[in-house]
Amino acid sequence: MWAQGGVTDEDKLSRAQARTVIGRVFKMASPFRKTMLVAFLCVCVTTLCALAGPLLVRRGIDQGIRAKDSYSLNISVALYLVVAVVAYVFGRAQFLYLNRTGESFLRVLRLAVFRQMQRQSMAFYDRNKAGVLVARMTADIESMAELVQWGLLQFIAAGMLIIFALVLLATLSWQLTIVALLVMPLLIAASIKFQRDSNKAYLLVRERVGANLSALQEGITSVRVIQAYAQEGETIQKFTRSNRELFKSHEHSVRVSTWYFALIEFGGVFASALTIGIGGWLVHRGDITLGTVVAFTLLLSSLFDPVQQLSQLYNTVQSAGAALSKLFAILDAQPELAEHPGAVALPATGRLEVRGITFSYAGSETSALNDVSISVGVGEKLALVGPTGAGKSTLAKLMARLYDPQNGSVTYGDVDLKMATMSSLRERIVVVPQEGFLFNGTIRDNLRIAKASATDDEIDAAIAAIGATEHFATFPDGLDTEVRERGSRLSAGERQLVALARAALVDPAVLVLDEATSNLDPGTESEVEHALERLMTGRTVIVVAHRLSTIQRADHIAVIADARVAEYGTHDELIAKNGRYHALATAWQKSQATS
Amino acid sequence: MTSIESDSEVAARLEIEDTQRSEGWRLLREALTAQRRNLLLGALVGILWASFKVAVPQMTKYAINDGIEKNGPLLRWALIIAGLGVLTGVLSGMRRYIAFRESRWAETLFRERLFSHVLKLHVGYHDKAQTGQLMSRASSDLMQIQAFIVMIPITLSNVAQIFAVTAILFITDPVLAVIALIPLPFVNLSARRFSHRIHPASVAVQAEQAQLANVVEESVSGVRVVKGFGAEQVQFDKLEKEADDILRESMKAARIRSSFIPAIDVLPALGLVGVLGVGGHRVLNGEITIGDLVAFNVYLTLLIWPLRNIGMIVALGQRAAAALVRINEVMSTKSEIVDPIEPKRLVSSADGLVGAVKFDKVAFGYSAEYPVLRNFSVEIKAGESIAVVGATGSGKSTIARLLLRFYDTQSGHVFLDGIDVRKLSLKDLREQIGVVFEDTVLFNDTVRSNIAFAKPSADNATIERAAKLSGAHEFIQRLPLGYETVIGERGFSLSGGQRQRIAIARAIVADPRVLVLDDATSAVDPSKEGEIRDAMKTVMSGRTTIVIAHRPGTIALADRVILLDEGRVAAIGSHDELVATSARYREVLANMTAASDPERVTN
Numbered sequence A: 001m002w003a004q005g006g007v008t009d010e011d012k013l014s015r016a017q018a019r020t021v022i023g024r025v026f027k028m029a030s031p032f033r034k035t036m037l038v039a040f041l042c043v044c045v046t047t048l049c050a051l052a053g054p055l056l057v058r059r060g061i062d063q064g065i066r067a068k069d070s071y072s073l074n075i076s077v078a079l080y081l082v083v084a085v086v087a088y089v090f091g092r093a094q095f096l097y098l099n100r101t102g103e104s105f106l107r108v109l110r111l112a113v114f115r116q117m118q119r120q121s122m123a124f125y126d127r128n129k130a131g132v133l134v135a136r137m138t139a140d141i142e143s144m145a146e147l148v149q150w151g152l153l154q155f156i157a158a159g160m161l162i163i164f165a166l167v168l169l170a171t172l173s174w175q176l177t178i179v180a181l182l183v184m185p186l187l188i189a190a191s192i193k194f195q196r197d198s199n200k201a202y203l204l205v206r207e208r209v210g211a212n213l214s215a216l217q218e219g220i221t222s223v224r225v226i227q228a229y230a231q232e233g234e235t236i237q238k239f240t241r242s243n244r245e246l247f248k249s250h251e252h253s254v255r256v257s258t259w260y261f262a263l264i265e266f267g268g269v270f271a272s273a274l275t276i277g278i279g280g281w282l283v284h285r286g287d288i289t290l291g292t293v294v295a296f297t298l299l300l301s302s303l304f305d306p307v308q309q310l311s312q313l314y315n316t317v318q319s320a321g322a323a324l325s326k327l328f329a330i331l332d333a334q335p336e337l338a339e340h341p342g343a344v345a346l347p348a349t350g351r352l353e354v355r356g357i358t359f360s361y362a363g364s365e366t367s368a369l370n371d372v373s374i375s376v377g378v379g380e381k382l383a384l385v386g387p388t389g390a391g392k393s394t395l396a397k398l399m400a401r402l403y404d405p406q407n408g409s410v411t412y413g414d415v416d417l418k419m420a421t422m423s424s425l426r427e428r429i430v431v432v433p434q435e436g437f438l439f440n441g442t443i444r445d446n447l448r449i450a451k452a453s454a455t456d457d458e459i460d461a462a463i464a465a466i467g468a469t470e471h472f473a474t475f476p477d478g479l480d481t482e483v484r485e486r487g488s489r490l491s492a493g494e495r496q497l498v499a500l501a502r503a504a505l506v507d508p509a510v511l512v513l514d515e516a517t518s519n520l521d522p523g524t525e526s527e528v529e530h531a532l533e534r535l536m537t538g539r540t541v542i543v544v545a546h547r548l549s550t551i552q553r554a555d556h557i558a559v560i561a562d563a564r565v566a567e568y569g570t571h572d573e574l575i576a577k578n579g580r581y582h583a584l585a586t587a588w589q590k591s592q593a594t595s
Numbered sequence B: 001m002t003s004i005e006s007d008s009e010v011a012a013r014l015e016i017e018d019t020q021r022s023e024g025w026r027l028l029r030e031a032l033t034a035q036r037r038n039l040l041l042g043a044l045v046g047i048l049w050a051s052f053k054v055a056v057p058q059m060t061k062y063a064i065n066d067g068i069e070k071n072g073p074l075l076r077w078a079l080i081i082a083g084l085g086v087l088t089g090v091l092s093g094m095r096r097y098i099a100f101r102e103s104r105w106a107e108t109l110f111r112e113r114l115f116s117h118v119l120k121l122h123v124g125y126h127d128k129a130q131t132g133q134l135m136s137r138a139s140s141d142l143m144q145i146q147a148f149i150v151m152i153p154i155t156l157s158n159v160a161q162i163f164a165v166t167a168i169l170f171i172t173d174p175v176l177a178v179i180a181l182i183p184l185p186f187v188n189l190s191a192r193r194f195s196h197r198i199h200p201a202s203v204a205v206q207a208e209q210a211q212l213a214n215v216v217e218e219s220v221s222g223v224r225v226v227k228g229f230g231a232e233q234v235q236f237d238k239l240e241k242e243a244d245d246i247l248r249e250s251m252k253a254a255r256i257r258s259s260f261i262p263a264i265d266v267l268p269a270l271g272l273v274g275v276l277g278v279g280g281h282r283v284l285n286g287e288i289t290i291g292d293l294v295a296f297n298v299y300l301t302l303l304i305w306p307l308r309n310i311g312m313i314v315a316l317g318q319r320a321a322a323a324l325v326r327i328n329e330v331m332s333t334k335s336e337i338v339d340p341i342e343p344k345r346l347v348s349s350a351d352g353l354v355g356a357v358k359f360d361k362v363a364f365g366y367s368a369e370y371p372v373l374r375n376f377s378v379e380i381k382a383g384e385s386i387a388v389v390g391a392t393g394s395g396k397s398t399i400a401r402l403l404l405r406f407y408d409t410q411s412g413h414v415f416l417d418g419i420d421v422r423k424l425s426l427k428d429l430r431e432q433i434g435v436v437f438e439d440t441v442l443f444n445d446t447v448r449s450n451i452a453f454a455k456p457s458a459d460n461a462t463i464e465r466a467a468k469l470s471g472a473h474e475f476i477q478r479l480p481l482g483y484e485t486v487i488g489e490r491g492f493s494l495s496g497g498q499r500q501r502i503a504i505a506r507a508i509v510a511d512p513r514v515l516v517l518d519d520a521t522s523a524v525d526p527s528k529e530g531e532i533r534d535a536m537k538t539v540m541s542g543r544t545t546i547v548i549a550h551r552p553g554t555i556a557l558a559d560r561v562i563l564l565d566e567g568r569v570a571a572i573g574s575h576d577e578l579v580a581t582s583a584r585y586r587e588v589l590a591n592m593t594a595a596s597d598p599e600r601v602t603n
């Protein structure tokens, strides 16, 4: 968008990698093989037409004008006209077919990569920052669009043009061809150097553009905090610094291209000076004719322009190659949560059993869960409590197979979750995450995340279940209110209500609730609790609890501490034990107390 | 698009568009006048370049006629041409450098102006503005303008070149000149129409790409929700729709390209055909020389690029104009919340206890029809702490926003230390009010810079003290690089409770007269909250504090409690007083205790 492609050294593909990338592209593009073939034929025809033009001019001059044969001249003119028309027709077709192949390929690629990303476990999302994944799906794929629209075509055409032009020049005069070729190494050397320098310069620009855009975005999204602390001046100064850095990198990149294009311009004129000087001398010696010198000066640009084009295209091709290989890496990553070949549907009901699981997050040395076993019967309610960072949410996530344990197993009705079909798993076990992420769209849209097929009535019922009907009814657009970016139109509690209503919309056998530490006022909260109670009846519930009331509603309580189950039992049993739970409950009571 | 407009409406709309456009151009003109010296130099260089460029074929012709055919001083001619090569090379380099440098510089300054303007716009503007929209003002719209400025020196040299070449052609052979030139205006016309039509098409492609990016962004950021509910297919369907849209729009753009680009490529060839046909016969008739015919060919090729470029710049100009209108729309938006002309000064804190806050009959709503606060009055004494209690959406956070003067009241007044907040400079006011917002916003920077945000010059001792008071010091020390750890979106991820504690430390460093804690410990677990609460007592002593809270323990921190209901104060007093006098308050409390009543649950 800001400049053409660029590629870092580490991203550069080795020859073998490049071969596999190209091979896979062709395999993925095989459904469009026919259009691809037609496109290629069209490119060949138009390139040939481009070269035929000057040849016909020469024919007209030599056989028509020189030979004083006006019939032959007319033939040349007529042929030239035909060539022009053919070039036009095939030119159009070449665009359409090439774009159709390319864009269809990009569409297939988009869908495949996204599908594959969705198949990955949460661990994948921990490893890859959101920004990087978004970049794969956008910038990386779009970087190929340029190639698809122009690049490929120019690349083929330029290559063919160089070969044909060389052959043509050589047949006209080998002496002059040698002269022209003397300039070529210079041009090629300059082009290679330029390609390298501009690649480096571009990478710098890209990095600075990225930093600049981040600064811009951070400034805009954090404007409230910036204004609240009266730090506009400081923030603007910081932005200005990053902006000036960006300017410097642009300036550097212009400097790199300036000398190159100056040299190219000079080289073109210099080559014709050389041709005229040496060619003239050859004419004086009687080695070649004047017409040859003239044709040469005309044809030289057919040799120089494509070299220049190729060097510029090289970056684009390389960065597209790098992008493709990153995308293929995503496609190749074995989804950690892939469905097992012999996967079976989970039974309608059953015990949820955790047997000796050990789990640590990728890249962390300590385990988040250490040899944990726990069992929840049909219709039972289990509360997980414990200090921050103990592993409660982690256990909850493993019980719904958002991750797979490194050791041990989680079974439902004696079927290992690893052996279950994905669709039956997500149908039986639903997780309501701690943070209620709101998507762009209306309140209704946000509920439909939980159940795409939900009717308006079902949504109304879900809102009613958490007792928020009246509240949202006061909104000008009711449930059709746009929640704006990340739900910024709503108050903090309203956002939580929307997230909770999602849970009321689905009807799973097992509900895993990672309770949000509350943003709700006591009034609303008690309504929500009634709703939760209703939600919990008749199903198995695992709840990561932050409220005493929720805990007390549970059949069993597991205190998680230091990645283990430290205590397990009913409320009364644990209180009697006078251990961790007792201490925790006391602290809670204190926070609920008014003095 | 509105369906039917009356003539007068159309006229009015056109007039508005006209003034918008002229204001947009004024913006550009101002920017360019500041850089006029370099731009004029660029234009001069461009025109010089064009004249040397045109001289090359002339010299070539002389070299052929005189040097080769007449056995003249061949070497001299060759050297002259080579010398011209040096000149055109150097000049084209200079032209390029000046054009790009100046256009980037203009873009850079524009971006800075835009950013600082946006940053100072009132919060109400930002509520409605979309981040993506503002971002594209400062990136892609500015790029359009840059692309236009870069073309200015090039266009001038192109015009010069076209005039020179046309003149030479007519001098050589007027008849042939007419024939050769006939197709060329069509090149220009097609290039113009092409740019004109391809632009909306590529904008549409970009818009679809942006929508796809949104779907991806949401699916990735909200992956827990997506996976928790098994909503993969929902998101996939959304993505597939966007991918299909991109394909459709791209193919529309491709069709436009296919109907113009080959034509633009072929049209000049028609001129060459004409020259060969008609010119060839004229040579046969002895009316012109072969040399003339060859020169004609060369000159025609010299015309193709300039004509295409000029066609393009017309379209680029239109695009730049549209971008300028959009930018001007932002730049001409005046902040509705501005410093008063003669700001009053707050009494200095040396003169005794400061931080008195008063809301006097305040009415406010985010839109006029839906009031949030109506007739809200409360007086908070300097150094007092007060808790605000009320239902979700009752307007608690709104009170904090009004105190910061994020919005102005619709009626009534807000006072800080006896002065209407509208009579204070925004900086003075906001330096004295530290709000910990309910959504924690941290910057992509070190922990230290985040805590020292309000006072970048704060020393280590101050920062650590604040971190200790907010209960953050302990976990910060356990971070990989301690206080130097980069946090935020692209840095180390912290839990909600940890983020809140850093935000509290940030407010403590600001050392404000009035501290507002908007549900600031909601994500901190209760056992830890007790500790923080104890520390907060230190911070609150001698400072006006407004606590918005849902937990009884936090409410108890305050000297007095306000119960907010229906946009006004439903009850006010100490906790004990309210329990005694307010039925509504008892109701709220009952809910609280009910929620934690063990007896109710067992069956």
Ligand SMILES: Nc1ncnc2c1ncn2[C@@H]1O[C@H](COP(=O)(O)OP(=O)(O)OP(=O)(O)O)[C@@H](O)[C@H]1O
Pocket: A126, A361, A362, A364, A368, A386, A387, A388, A389, A390, A391, A392, A393, A394, A395, B495, B525
């Ligand atoms: N995605 C992750 N990647 C790496 N480490 C993680 C990740 N999520 C959690 N952890 C770490 O694993 C440990 C257990 O975290 P978990 O979220 O299960 O705690 P928790 O008991 O739910 O705490 P809280 O009550 O604060 O929600 C913590 O030390 C945490 O820092």
Ligand SMILES: Nc1ncnc2c1ncn2[C@@H]1O[C@H](COP(=O)(O)OP(=O)(O)OP(=O)(O)O)[C@@H](O)[C@H]1O
Pocket: A488, A489, A490, A491, A492, A493, A494, A519, A520, A521, B127, B366, B367, B372, B390, B391, B392, B393, B394, B395, B396, B397, B398, B399, B438
């Ligand atoms: N930027 C906004 N634009 C329009 N309406 C808004 C905006 N911000 C808040 N509202 C609405 O104004 C009302 C009051 O919001 P406010 O955030 O003050 O509530 P609150 O009392 O803080 O609630 P909570 O306890 O949930 O945080 C709510 O109904 C909310 O939907």
Ligand SMILES: [Mg+2]
Pocket: A392, A393, A394, A434, A514, A544
């Ligand atoms: Mg958790």
Ligand SMILES: [Mg+2]
Pocket: A491, A492, A493, B396, B397, B398, B438, B518
């Ligand atoms: Mg609020």
